[in-house]
Amino acid sequence: MTAVLAPALTRRRPPFSFGRWVEREGVFSWLMVALPVAFLVALVGYPFFYGIWISLQDRPVAKPGEFVGLDNFIRAWHDPVFRQVAVNTIFYTAAATLLKMVGGLGLALVMNQDFRFKNLTRALLLLPFIVPTVLSTIAWQWILDPAFSVVNWVLKAADIADPGPSWLGNPHLAMFSLIIVNVWRGLPFYAITLLAGLQTIPPDLYEAATIDGAGRWGRFRYVTLPLLMPIIFIVTMFSVIFTFADFQLIYVLTRGGPANATHVFATYAFDIAMGAGQFGQGAAIALSMVPPLALIILAMAIYMRAPKS
Amino acid sequence: MTVDRRGWRVRLLTLWLPLAVAMFFALFPFYWMAITSLKTNQELYSRKVMPLIVHNPTLKHYVDLLTETSFLEWTWNTLLVALISTAISLVLGAMLAYPLARLRFAGAAMVSFAIAATYLVPQPLLFVPLADLINRLGLNDTLTSVILTYPTLLIPFCAWLLMGYFRTVPVELEDAARIDGASRLQTLVKIVLPLCGPGFISAGIFAFTLAQNEFLYALIFLTKTEVRTVPVGAIAELVRGDVFYWGQLMAAALLGSIPVAIIYSFFVEHYVAGLTAGGVKG
Numbered sequence: 001m002t003a004v005l006a007p008a009l010t011r012r013r014p015p016f017s018f019g020r021w022v023e024r025e026g027v028f029s030w031l032m033v034a035l036p037v038a039f040l041v042a043l044v045g046y047p048f049f050y051g052i053w054i055s056l057q058d059r060p061v062a063k064p065g066e067f068v069g070l071d072n073f074i075r076a077w078h079d080p081v082f083r084q085v086a087v088n089t090i091f092y093t094a095a096a097t098l099l100k101m102v103g104g105l106g107l108a109l110v111m112n113q114d115f116r117f118k119n120l121t122r123a124l125l126l127l128p129f130i131v132p133t134v135l136s137t138i139a140w141q142w143i144l145d146p147a148f149s150v151v152n153w154v155l156k157a158a159d160i161a162d163p164g165p166s167w168l169g170n171p172h173l174a175m176f177s178l179i180i181v182n183v184w185r186g187l188p189f190y191a192i193t194l195l196a197g198l199q200t201i202p203p204d205l206y207e208a209a210t211i212d213g214a215g216r217w218g219r220f221r222y223v224t225l226p227l228l229m230p231i232i233f234i235v236t237m238f239s240v241i242f243t244f245a246d247f248q249l250i251y252v253l254t255r256g257g258p259a260n261a262t263h264v265f266a267t268y269a270f271d272i273a274m275g276a277g278q279f280g281q282g283a284a285i286a287l288s289m290v291p292p293l294a295l296i297i298l299a300m301a302i303y304m305r306a307p308k309s
Numbered sequence: 310m311t312v313d314r315r316g317w318r319v320r321l322l323t324l325w326l327p328l329a330v331a332m333f334f335a336l337f338p339f340y341w342m343a344i345t346s347l348k349t350n351q352e353l354y355s356r357k358v359m360p361l362i363v364h365n366p367t368l369k370h371y372v373d374l375l376t377e378t379s380f381l382e383w384t385w386n387t388l389l390v391a392l393i394s395t396a397i398s399l400v401l402g403a404m405l406a407y408p409l410a411r412l413r414f415a416g417a418a419m420v421s422f423a424i425a426a427t428y429l430v431p432q433p434l435l436f437v438p439l440a441d442l443i444n445r446l447g448l449n450d451t452l453t454s455v456i457l458t459y460p461t462l463l464i465p466f467c468a469w470l471l472m473g474y475f476r477t478v479p480v481e482l483e484d485a486a487r488i489d490g491a492s493r494l495q496t497l498v499k500i501v502l503p504l505c506g507p508g509f510i511s512a513g514i515f516a517f518t519l520a521q522n523e524f525l526y527a528l529i530f531l532t533k534t535e536v537r538t539v540p541v542g543a544i545a546e547l548v549r550g551d552v553f554y555w556g557q558l559m560a561a562a563l564l565g566s567i568p569v570a571i572i573y574s575f576f577v578e579h580y581v582a583g584l585t586a587g588g589v590k591g
Contacts, residue, residue, distance in 0.1 A: 019492075025414060030414060032407060035401065037423065039464070040423065040424075040464065048434070050441070051434070051437055054438055106327070110331075111328070113324055121332070122581070123577045124332065126581070126584075127336065130573050131339075131566040132521050132539070132566060133522055133540075134524050134541075134544060136338055136562065142553075150361070153356075153360055192581060193585050245433045247524070251524075270525075273436070283437040286434055289431075289434060297429075
């Protein structure tokens, strides 16, 4: 009996072979992605939800937490500093992103011409972006030093102001200084990415536009800008997210001062969680970044889709 | 094209002038870093001396930095952490990228969504739960704490970039290898990976600079001198109380930037390719 059935069975379903099982597309794929996915779930996915759980607890550092529901969020909502932090963060993000966008586009257009030492120029212009932020920010801190600021020395030498302003001590100027330093660091990323985008635009489109009577502005408005839009969108999305959640720059230059004038979500959450040891409250403040970030991304996505459909 | 006087003037206004302003803005802080690190303290803290050049150059701050602080140890830690987390991220990133770029499997959409989401999660969102997690694992003040957490910032980028490179390998090459009896793993290792060298260099350089740049996790997890990285060491130990050791700080900033700058200068094209890949290809 077995002698008759066996060949028929093997033909229909070969005996299980591990080697062949591994070669199946789905199996091989999952064997590959399983480890990295598990890694990211353990160190990003799990901490995210664990963070939500912590934010629902009253949890002084190194003590067991006590579940308090939404108390931490409610307390944040009624905390005048938190409100100021929200306003600061939005202003900081909006101003810095706008300046980086306009400046970066301008610089990209300037660099999209033929000139000598173009690659060297591009490499040097990217330096602010590649050097560790904390280290370059220390240099800025010295440039803006209350007593020995080189900017103020120049202002004095040029008879404009003596003594010069306190760049990091005055609430409004401190915010202004932070925005300038953020733009200094982020603008090269904008410029170089947009430059790469500009170089993908076919020259005959410009020729066609010129033949149709478009001037400099017309070519920019009707050829360059529409074709560059997808890249501007992606770069802006990154810029908005990472400016909104900026920590290093502000921590080094002002630590949120003077009088909370430059505190943003990240530095305030750090102060509450690490400085005051209130893990629950700190987690709640950090999580408050999620809804505005999600809204910004959503709004930008809708705005980008609108003209196409 | 003839460049007459008017053309030259236009070029000055639309090219050289804006470029000069941009270069000055971009590079002045580095100039300032360099000359500050070479000045004597009398010169640094005098309002009468013209500050734009060095009058009496000295290497004292460098000597002090290297002999009186743990700067060399921090540099070693930074490089070690950046190298290991970059290596981990390249391997895990490639393991994600290949199936997503080339194979069809159930859940692929979910995996790529997870990568995109991870990419967009900024560190400040996770530092509280991660601090608690690292604490419970007993990894406080060990380099393992940052070696484990940095790849979460680097893997999504590496995976994204490598996907683009894997897609450029002609499918015919892979099919030919498979027909000749190579397994999927052999095809990947012997055919695809060797063709994607530039992709690995781009992703590696980018990941390396990101790892060198990280500050928040290092600040929270590493509180002892011997495990600190350069940024945290500089901020935490070259500022004592309210006293800033500006000369040493600038020397540390300059020396700390040099490893990244050297690697960057060798691979600028790869770096730019990596930088722009997200925006242009994606």
